[in-house]
Structures are given as structure tokens and as C-alpha cells.
Amino acid sequence: MKVVTIIGARPQIIKAAAISREIANNYVDRIKEIIVHTGQHYDSNMSEVFFTELNIPRPDYNLNVGSGSHGVQTARMIEGIEEIVLKEQPDYVLLYGDTNSTLAGATAASKLNIPIVHIEAGLRSFNRRMPEEINRIVCDHLSTFLFSPTRTGYDNLVREGFSEENEKTFTPDNPGIFHCGDIMYDNSLHFAQMASSRSTILEDHNLVSDAFVLATIHRDHNTDHEESLTAIFKALMEIAKERKVVLPLHPRTKNKLQELADEDFCKKVIEHEGLLLIPPVSFLDMIALEKNAKMVITDSGGVQKEAYFFNKPCVILRPETEWIEILETGMAKLVSANYDKILETYNTFAADKKVKFPSIFGKGRAAEFICAKLFSN
Ligand code: UD1
Numbered sequence: 001m002k003v004v005t006i007i008g009a010r011p012q013i014i015k016a017a018a019i020s021r022e023i024a025n026n027y028v029d030r031i032k033e034i035i036v037h038t039g040q041h042y043d044s045n046m047s048e049v050f051f052t053e054l055n056i057p058r059p060d061y062n063l064n065v066g067s068g069s070h071g072v073q074t075a076r077m078i079e080g081i082e083e084i085v086l087k088e089q090p091d092y093v094l095l096y097g098d099t100n101s102t103l104a105g106a107t108a109a110s111k112l113n114i115p116i117v118h119i120e121a122g123l124r125s126f127n128r129r130m131p132e133e134i135n136r137i138v139c140d141h142l143s144t145f146l147f148s149p150t151r152t153g154y155d156n157l158v159r160e161g162f163s164e165e166n167e168k169t170f171t172p173d174n175p176g177i178f179h180c181g182d183i184m185y186d187n188s189l190h191f192a193q194m195a196s197s198r199s200t201i202l203e204d205h206n207l208v209s210d211a212f213v214l215a216t217i218h219r220d221h222n223t224d225h226e227e228s229l230t231a232i233f234k235a236l237m238e239i240a241k242e243r244k245v246v247l248p249l250h251p252r253t254k255n256k257l258q259e260l261a262d263e264d265f266c267k268k269v270i271e272h273e274g275l276l277l278i279p280p281v282s283f284l285d286m287i288a289l290e291k292n293a294k295m296v297i298t299d300s301g302g303v304q305k306e307a308y309f310f311n312k313p314c315v316i317l318r319p320e321t322e323w324i325e326i327l328e329t330g331m332a333k334l335v336s337a338n339y340d341k342i343l344e345t346y347n348t349f350a351a352d353k354k355v356k357f358p359s360i361f362g363k364g365r366a367a368e369f370i371c372a373k374l375f376s377n
């Protein structure tokens, strides 16, 4: 049996590692995985670093589409994926998450009648101004196998008309939905040990456990509006007066800061003593930062969850989240790009000694579940 896996953005490269590992461990004689990198992310620290560090199989194809408007970028990907799928004739196309690479894979594969496997299905923010919400809805409704990391995601699919009956034969007209736990939990457990022994990021930057906050920003609604972007940076600079803030800067954010904020403001951000701006870091370094931070402030989907995996409270720089289970535990709070709310929530979490992180993302065996469903029989 042959599967074509589509990756392109940073988190997808990491997510795919779990399935590739499971195939290598248990299905190597029966399953051939062809990996297609769309080239959506291309800087070495947004792509190459993960293959090298995490020992992920190299892509068999790289479409090198690069950046562009949604239409241009997605169209280039569809064209390239179509050609590869026609040539390879896979039994399934595997897609992850909700990026333009996911949307392109879903469009190309569905038109060629190749069954789609969507990993991270069912998640909804109910905000269609998010490009990711559009990508996930389209991908889910073109998929044959839908694997949801959370119960809420599974219930969303049922509400959208997917049948709960677990029949044996699944087709594009009769898709199957499954609640399987979070594939990134598999990866966080797998790589956490390695991060402890290999990452030197704490020493490199003189960081002391619990004495710093980890922040990431990259959502377009935060980066592409001067008001939101400056409100977030002002809040981070205020926090950084009291506790160091480490901010691995996504290229989008770096570009937008230079483009939107005035020179004086940029200078203040760069020269702020407590604010440590660093280039994007490797996954093992990221895990080391997450494990040792006092708290996480982020608009990233993946980083919200990893904060939870490593028992850290999380200030979410968004008006809503697909990962509502985290909110329900009280260990994360939505604050948007609101200066006052960011500070208020930071202070509450910084003072709170009663932290509690019940298990909500499965047992770290999502890849095992998914591969058994797809490949056993
Ligand atoms: C994309 C995904 C988002 C995901 C994020 C993960 C879409 C619509 N968005 O957002 O869901 O959370 O990846 O990080 O698919 N750039 C570089 N070098 C790179 C990559 C990007 O400089 O290697 C810059 C370019 O200026 C580019 C901008 O970042 O225009 C945005 O990149 P893009 O891939 O379009 O979207 P992300 O914001 O990264």
C-alpha cells in the first residue's frame, strides 16, 4: 500500500514525524510513504532544522512554492500535488492540520478520487475570518478518514452531518470519523527526553527555570494590524520589566514589525533588556523552553497545547480557540491582542499556585491508533 503525505508549514513537518515513526516501526514491509513538501515554509530554521534534528524522513518531492497570496500559493501547490499524485497513484493522501498546504492537498486529491486522511479533523474556531478555519472545513468535508484529537472536534463533525456509525468500509461518500487523541502529544512525549539531554538553549541564553516567560506570535490578525501588533509588544515589554520574556520570532512577525511599527517603537522592542528576541528555534529547543518557562504567551495552536502538555499556564493572544478543553481547565485564558487583559492574566497566572492539568489529549498513542485503522487488515 502507498500513501502520499503532504507537509509544508513548520507544525506539519513536526506532526508528520509521529506517523512516519509508526510506519517505520510497525508497517515498514507493507506501507510505502511518499513525502511531499510544498515549500510553504522554506527558511532553514522553519523547515530544514526539523528534518535534521528529529530524524524525519526527507521529502521525496519539494514543490518549492514559497510565499504568496492565498490564491497564488494554494494554486501552485495544487498544480504540483496533482502531478505527483497522478504519477504515484497512492491509496491514500495524508493531510495535517489547517494550512494552505492542507487545503491544496485536499483539493488535488479529491478531484483525483484518492481517499483523504485528515489528521486533526473537526477542530473549529467558528471564526471564518481565519484562513485556517476555511481550510479545515473544506478539508474535513473532502476527507474519507477524519481523525480528531479531541472529543469536541469529534462532536463538531457529528454536528456537521458526519455519521457516527463505525462501518468497516469507508469511501468519500461514506467517511469515517474517529476520536484518537493528539498526535503532537505523541511527539512531545517522544522528544521531551531528547530535549533534556541535547538542547543547550537555556545555557546559551543564561535562562533559569521558572524565571522567564516564553512567547510566540504569528497569527495574521495579530501581526498584520499595527494596533494589535504594538499592543502585544507593549504588554510583553511591560512583563519583561519583571521577568525575562523569550520570543522566538516567526518570520512573518519580524517582517510585519519592521513594516508596520514606527522606527522608534522597533528600536524600543529590539533594545529592551528583558525581551529576548531570537530567531525561530528547533523543536528540541522549543520543548526545553516550554518545559522551563514560568508561563507561555502565544497565539499558536501547537504552542497552546504544548504549554498544557508541560503543565504551564497559557495566555492565549486570540479571541477564540479550537482547543476549548484547555480553557475549561482554567489553565489557559483568551485575551486577544488586548494590552490590559494580557497583563491582568499574566499577573493572575504568575500568582496562582494551584495549577492542575488533567489529561485531555489522550495517551500519546494517536499515531498507533491512526495507523492501525488505516493499515491493519
Ligand atoms: C502558516 C499557516 C498557519 C500556521 C503557520 C505555522 C496558512 C494560511 N497559514 O502561517 O496556519 O499556523 O504557518 O507557522 O497556511 N516567511 C518567511 N520564511 C518562511 C516562511 C514564511 O520569511 O520560511 C514569511 C513570508 O514573508 C510569508 C510570511 O512569512 O509571506 C507568512 O508565511 P505563510 O506560510 O504564508 O503563513 P504563516 O503566517 O507562516
Ligand code: UDP
Pocket (backbone or CB within 6 Å): 010, 011, 014, 216, 218, 248, 249, 279, 280, 281, 282, 283, 284, 286, 287, 299, 300, 301, 302, 303, 306
Ligand atoms: N516551534 C518550534 N520553534 C519555534 C516555534 C515553534 O519548533 O521557534 C514548534 C512548536 O513547538 C510547535 C509548532 O512549532 O510544535 C507550532 O508551530 P506554529 O506555532 O508555527 O504553528 P501553529 O501550531 O499555530 O499552526
